[in-house]
Amino acid sequence: MEATVQSNARELWSGGDSPFKVSYGKIMMWYFLISDTFSFAGLLISYGAIRLSQPAHDEANPLSWPDPNHVFNAVPFLHGHYPLVFVTFMTFTLIFSSVTMVRAVQEGHAMNRKGVLFWLGLTIIGGLIFVGSQAFEWSHLIHEGMTQKSNPFGASAFGGLFFLITGFHGFHVSVGVMLNSWAFLMTFFGAFHRRGHYEMIEKLGLYWHFVDLVWVFVFLAFYLL
Amino acid sequence: MSQETTIKEHLETHVTDHDHDHDHGHHDHHQSFISKYIFSTDHKTIAKQFLVTGIIWAIVGGGLSVLFRIQLGYPDADLSWMKPLLGKWITPEGHIAPEFYNALITMHGTILVFFVLTAGLSGTFSNYLIPLMIGARDMASGFINMLSYWFFFLSSVVMAVSFFLATGPASGGWTAYPPLNALPAAASGSVAGVDYWLVSIVLFIVSVLLGGLNYITTVINLRTRGMKMFRLPLPIWAFFLTAVIGLLSFPVLLSAGVLLLFDRNLGTSFYLDQIYIGGEALANAGGSPILYQHLFWFLGHPEVYIIILPAMGIASEVLSVHSRKPIFGYTAMIYSLLAIAVLSFIVWAHHMFMTGMNPFIGSIFVIFTLIIAVPSAVKVFNWLTTLWRGNIKLTPPMMFAIGFVSLFISGGVTGIFLGNSSIDVELHDTYFVVAHFHLVMGVAAFFGMFAGIYHWFPKMFGRHMNNTLSYIHFWGTIVCAYLIFFPMHWEYMLPRRYPTHAGFDTFGMFAQLNEFITIAAMASFAFQLIFVFNFFYSIWYGRKLKEQNPYHATTLEWTTPIRPGHGNWPGDIPEVHRWAYDYSKHGRDFIPQTEPLSQYEIEHGEHGDEMDSDVIAHENDDHQS
Ligand code: HEM
Ligand SMILES: [Cu+2]
Numbered sequence: 001m002e003a004t005v006q007s008n009a010r011e012l013w014s015g016g017d018s019p020f021k022v023s024y025g026k027i028m029m030w031y032f033l034i035s036d037t038f039s040f041a042g043l044l045i046s047y048g049a050i051r052l053s054q055p056a057h058d059e060a061n062p063l064s065w066p067d068p069n070h071v072f073n074a075v076p077f078l079h080g081h082y083p084l085v086f087v088t089f090m091t092f093t094l095i096f097s098s099v100t101m102v103r104a105v106q107e108g109h110a111m112n113r114k115g116v117l118f119w120l121g122l123t124i125i126g127g128l129i130f131v132g133s134q135a136f137e138w139s140h141l142i143h144e145g146m147t148q149k150s151n152p153f154g155a156s157a158f159g160g161l162f163f164l165i166t167g168f169h170g171f172h173v174s175v176g177v178m179l180n181s182w183a184f185l186m187t188f189f190g191a192f193h194r195r196g197h198y199e200m201i202e203k204l205g206l207y208w209h210f211v212d213l214v215w216v217f218v219f220l221a222f223y224l225l
Numbered sequence: 226m227s228q229e230t231t232i233k234e235h236l237e238t239h240v241t242d243h244d245h246d247h248d249h250g251h252h253d254h255h256q257s258f259i260s261k262y263i264f265s266t267d268h269k270t271i272a273k274q275f276l277v278t279g280i281i282w283a284i285v286g287g288g289l290s291v292l293f294r295i296q297l298g299y300p301d302a303d304l305s306w307m308k309p310l311l312g313k314w315i316t317p318e319g320h321i322a323p324e325f326y327n328a329l330i331t332m333h334g335t336i337l338v339f340f341v342l343t344a345g346l347s348g349t350f351s352n353y354l355i356p357l358m359i360g361a362r363d364m365a366s367g368f369i370n371m372l373s374y375w376f377f378f379l380s381s382v383v384m385a386v387s388f389f390l391a392t393g394p395a396s397g398g399w400t401a402y403p404p405l406n407a408l409p410a411a412a413s414g415s416v417a418g419v420d421y422w423l424v425s426i427v428l429f430i431v432s433v434l435l436g437g438l439n440y441i442t443t444v445i446n447l448r449t450r451g452m453k454m455f456r457l458p459l460p461i462w463a464f465f466l467t468a469v470i471g472l473l474s475f476p477v478l479l480s481a482g483v484l485l486l487f488d489r490n491l492g493t494s495f496y497l498d499q500i501y502i503g504g505e506a507l508a509n510a511g512g513s514p515i516l517y518q519h520l521f522w523f524l525g526h527p528e529v530y531i532i533i534l535p536a537m538g539i540a541s542e543v544l545s546v547h548s549r550k551p552i553f554g555y556t557a558m559i560y561s562l563l564a565i566a567v568l569s570f571i572v573w574a575h576h577m578f579m580t581g582m583n584p585f586i587g588s589i590f591v592i593f594t595l596i597i598a599v600p601s602a603v604k605v606f607n608w609l610t611t612l613w614r615g616n617i618k619l620t621p622p623m624m625f626a627i628g629f630v631s632l633f634i635s636g637g638v639t640g641i642f643l644g645n646s647s648i649d650v651e652l653h654d655t656y657f658v659v660a661h662f663h664l665v666m667g668v669a670a671f672f673g674m675f676a677g678i679y680h681w682f683p684k685m686f687g688r689h690m691n692n693t694l695s696y697i698h699f700w701g702t703i704v705c706a707y708l709i710f711f712p713m714h715w716e717y718m719l720p721r722r723y724p725t726h727a728g729f730d731t732f733g734m735f736a737q738l739n740e741f742i743t744i745a746a747m748a749s750f751a752f753q754l755i756f757v758f759n760f761f762y763s764i765w766y767g768r769k770l771k772e773q774n775p776y777h778a779t780t781l782e783w784t785t786p787i788r789p790g791h792g793n794w795p796g797d798i799p800e801v802h803r804w805a806y807d808y809s810k811h812g813r814d815f816i817p818q819t820e821p822l823s824q825y826e827i828e829h830g831e832h833g834d835e836m837d838s839d840v841i842a843h844e845n846d847d848h849q850s
Contacts, residue, residue: 015360015801016450024365024446028438035434035472042480042520046495049516149492149508157511160493164484 029203033210036172040214043168047161047221054155066154068223074140087223090133091215094173097126098212105205108198116187116198120180123208127177134170138163162222169218172211179204264375266367267791271374272353273685276678278381279345280757286336291750293329293724296321298743300725300736314393324413326724327396331414334399335384335422337667339429342532344377346674347471350535351440351464353681357782358458360449360799362792365442369435376432380425387421395422398722400521403496403514407488410502420489423482430475430482437468449781451801455559455830456818458780458805459552462559463538466566467531473570474527481520488512515580522573529666530569533633534562536673537604540626542805543676544608546778547623548615549814551806554607556830561600561607568597578646579653587646594644601637605630616809620776621695622680628703629672635707636665639714652717659721660713668706675702678760683775687788688767694759701752708745712738779817780805804829 012019020027055064069083076086100122107115141162145152151159183192183204192198265271292311295304303319314325321329352370356363364370387394396414397406401422409416444465448457487493488509496517497509545552552558574582574590608630617623639661643649652658675698682690716735719726726732726739774783781801785793799819807816811826822828 013454014450015448015452018446020445022446024442027442027445028365028369031438031441031472032434035437035476037476038473039476039480042477042523043484046480046484046516046520049519050495050512053513054511148487149494155511157494160487160491160495164487164493164495168483 023199025199025203026206029206033206036210037214040168040217043165044217044221047165050157050161054157057154062154063156064154066151066158068225071141071146071153071158072137072223074137076136084223086133086137087219090130090137091219093126093129093133094212094215097123097130098209100126101205101208105198105202108192108201111193111198113187113190113193116192116201117184120184120187120201124177124180124184127173127180127208131170131173131177134166134173138166165218166222169211169214172214176204176208176211180208264371266363266371268352268356268364268367268370269685269789269793271370272349274374275344275348275352275377278378279341279349280760282336282340282345282381283753284757286333286341287750287753289329289333289336291747293321293326293333294743294746296326296724298740300727321724323724324396325393327398327412327722328393328414328418330722331396331398331422332384332388332394335395335426338399338528338532339426340377340381340384342666342670342674343433343528344429346670346677347464347467347531347535348374348377348436349674350460350539350677350681351436351468353685354460354782355440355443355464356447357684357785357789357793358461358780358805359444359447359452360781360794360801361443361447362794362798364439365446366439370439373432373435373439376428376435380428380432383421383425383428387418387425390417390421392416392418394418400518400525401485402521403485403488403517404500407485407496407514408500408502408507409489415489420486423486423489427479427482430479433471433475437471440464440468441472449798449801455556456801456804459541459555459558459562460535460538462562463534463541466562467534470527470534470566470569471531474524474531477520478524481517481524484520485517515577518577518580519573522576523570525576526573527569529662530565532666532670533673534565536629536670536676537562539673539677539680540608540629541604541611542780543622543626543680544611544630545806545808546680546776547618547620547626548612549618549808550611550615551808551810551829552607553610553613554603555804555806557603558607561603564600565597568593568600572597575644575646575649578649584646591644591646595641598637598641598644601633605634605637620679621690621692621699622676624696624699625672625676625679628699629669629676631703632664632669632672632706635711636661636663636669640665654721656713656716656719656721660710660716663710663713664706668702668710672703675699675756680776681782682760682763682767683770684782684785686764686767687770688763689770689775690759690763690767694755698752698756698759701755702749705745705749705752709742709749712742777815779803779807779815781818784817784819 018024018027051065055061057067058064072087073081073083074086075082100119104116104119104123107119146159146162148160148163150156183200186192186200187198192200262270265274292307295302300320304315304321305319307321308315311321311325314322316322352364355361384394392413394414395401395406395418396412397419401419405411406415406419444457444461448454484493484495488496492509494509494512496514497507497512498514500507500509541552541558572590572594574586575594578587578590612627639657643652643658643661679690679695682688716738719732719735726735770787773785773787776783781799784799786795801818802821803816803818805818806829807818808814810816811823
């Protein structure tokens, strides 16, 4: 048993073929995502370093780190305070759009053009809702007086970090929505079908799940901790 | 059989790729000038674009160092003659304005570290050699490869434009530390220069990432049949790991740069806290300049290995070919590269011993830093033992490769001094550090690059460079390099980045030494012009290459035609049967990688006690029968 595994590994790496049995495009996407992990890590570590240098949350100290329940409690069209309700909705939208992306990839494997269009379409809508919600949240917070320099809820560093990091993530989501829309059109006009495979959807799927995963960390940093 | 089909598939992918890139779909043979030389997707052309751009930047970057060395060496002289070039940056007394002196050293460092020794070195040789040495028609994605060059080009343009800003280019050091580089009021170079610097660096990072994705993917996916990872020539391992390091460290510089851009332009305080400028307190609060240093050096230290690894790979190959001996310790060479790659990520704080860090944390970084000297030393010993009793051919590339080893040792030794925090407290930010990193990185990497250029020039351009000029270039450069940087160790209490030390009595004793170093620096620059002339002259008028394999080397690039076209091999891609270092084996000078193992031969690294003499005896029997 072990011997066969070993000899397979040897053959896999002996040239003339892809050792992972994966096309170059997908390998590139994987390495790009690993690399992008490091740019997010750089930002999140900066967040951690700056946050730890500030006084922890303390009702009595207006310069201490703010309480997320206090900062994020608005929901569009509703009055009153609903701590973290809206961001929960955003998070579910994004996770749901990851699920629809998985379905789009599956339909691609089955060479079902209509199925790809349907599920990819839902993914795009999910992404748009997320970006739109973020726009709402930003404008609401700006309205409340939070900017990249100031923060009525506590330590001013919170504002800069929040806008920078959620902005960087939102930028990734927007790029993903654009790429998905492009792939939607390509599918619509049958370009992938003629190519004989929907690998492009798979690659975009990897990117989309990654953006989703990163959100979990961003969410953790700003809304939960 | 199945392997054959996959190879075919690769080819097909390339063909479709190709159609993709030039949508107009014309063929290789009648490509327009633009698609052949400018927006080319052929890795060989892209490599030459990187090389030529790198050479141009090296002339600029080196030229800047001559300017600031003149100011340093002759602090009292009247430099008004520089006015036509530097204009208002020459003070009425005829000195280089202090803020412009700092801009000169900043641009010198940035240009040489990023544009010359990263793009010019790893961009050139990874592009050129990876497909040729692993037996691939081209990079995995020619299009992304082309983008990589053009992002580098854009980045170059932005940096070049910044020279002409009214307030001058960035002047806060190649490391761009805040708050100096975060506050426009802090220095004239910080008014606009740093924004250009940051934009340029961001574009450069994109270029490095696009290039690196290609190098990695190509090495993983497109090796020809039989090219196992442990048969790869060492430069390929070096380029591969360099790309991996780049992919993991440059994004962090991206984050650091974005934060700095925000601080500069949007009024955030990521790096700023409690600052007074001109007696006035700024509103910024809550950030930390030390945070920037951590982020920067998390890239910065790996970056120095991004620069040296390709040079190490090239030197390993050149030393082996020109001493007609297998590289000593092939596997150890690979593992030491790996060890360096891993360790390079956990030593960054040795640049920050003076930031008031907790001494306990400092001592952890001391230990890792000193450990990195071990794989470095393994490599040095392997190079020396490769030379040992070799049939050494002192060709120009070989001279440069040997020079590389010498410089790497000389500069590496002082690294051990600096790695001890207690000693570094004295030496930090002095000319001792300048001497250390110029020898170990600056000049050594240049020597690796020269070794590569002289070695593969015939392959690149189908002509030879002039030998006499090459030897003059070598001797001039190595002598000057040592004359410049060896004496600098004595200036171990002289702080760097000062336009003049004239105001300090203590430093008066260095006046003559500084003048001496300046003269050597100017001479060294002149010797580089000989190289530049030789290089460009030989492209068009050099002696024509007649032999397909002029060095009798084993590797695959020499099995291509003298002037390989797009696709590299006219027929099938060769298959590989052995490692890249079968020199002087079984009585034969060299055995190409494409030659199957003979029946009596045991592959390198396989177990078995092969007696050389036995095998030769057997083979002779064979020939007789
Ligand atoms: C033998 C292993 C090495 C050790 C222990 C070592 C140690 C150090 C230390 C502690 C410093 C900081 C000095 C200071 O600023 O006070 C330093 C600076 C530097 N080293 Fe090394 N080094 C080694 C090898 C290398 C290599 C191989 C390279 C490049 C290829 C390199 C490039 C640099 C550069 C560029 C700087 C200065 C950066 C700056 O401040 O502008 N070093 N080295
Ligand atoms: Cu370092």
